Amino acid sequence: MYQNPKNIADLEQDLLAKNINPTAMRLLVLDALKQKSEAVTFSDIEGSFEQSDRVTIYRTLKTFEQKGLIHTIVTGNVTQYALCSEDCDETKHRDTHLHFICRVCQKTICLTQFSIPEVEIPKGFHVDDVEVTIKGVCEDCFS
Numbered sequence: 677m678y679q680n681p682k683n684i685a686d687l688e689q690d691l692l693a694k695n696i697n698p699t700a701m702r703l704l705v706l707d708a709l710k711q712k713s714e715a716v717t718f719s720d721i722e723g724s725f726e727q728s729d730r731v732t733i734y735r736t737l738k739t740f741e742q743k744g745l746i747h748t749i750v751t752g753n754v755t756q757y758a759l760c761s762e763d764c765d766e767t768k769h770r771d772t773h774l775h776f777i778c779r780v781c782q783k784t785i786c787l788t789q790f791s792i793p794e795v796e797i798p799k800g801f802h803v804d805d806v807e808v809t810i811k812g813v814c815e816d817c818f819s
């Protein structure tokens with residue numbers, strides 16, 4: 677069951693740091709994102725609201741992504757959202773880290789300590805996104 681955020685001042689600070697106007701909805705969505713240490717899906721976020729307005733949640737996530745607060749991890753047709761580091765802003769995302777995805781529970785975590793290696797691509801090609809995922813079984817599913 678969703679609890680009202682107790683740390684509104686902190687959440688407001690997080691939004692303001694990324695030039696995001698802290699509306700009530702944005703504070704709630706950020707709080708839902710911060711309750712988990714792993715990446716979350718749209719339905720995870722939706723599920724933390726008693727009454728959910730899918731369009732508003734969707735727009736809020738888009739704004740967060742544009743402003744460098746969250747990044748997306750796409751696997752197959754599932755999109756997950758994870759909080760960015762302080763280095764990301766509205767001009768550029770700098771999430772050049774690897775992601776680990778559990779094959780059993782689909783839990784996805786950011787491996788921020790590992791950077792995506794530089795890859796030399798063929799002449800004439802342009803890269804606009806790089807994503808490296810490591811797949812396996814997480815701690816919880818392994819035991």
Ligand SMILES: [Zn+2]
Nearest residue numbers: 747760764769
């Ligand atoms: Zn980012």
Ligand SMILES: [Zn+2]
Nearest residue numbers: 778781814817
């Ligand atoms: Zn797992």
Ligand SMILES: [Zn+2]
Nearest residue numbers: 758771775786
């Ligand atoms: Zn990540």
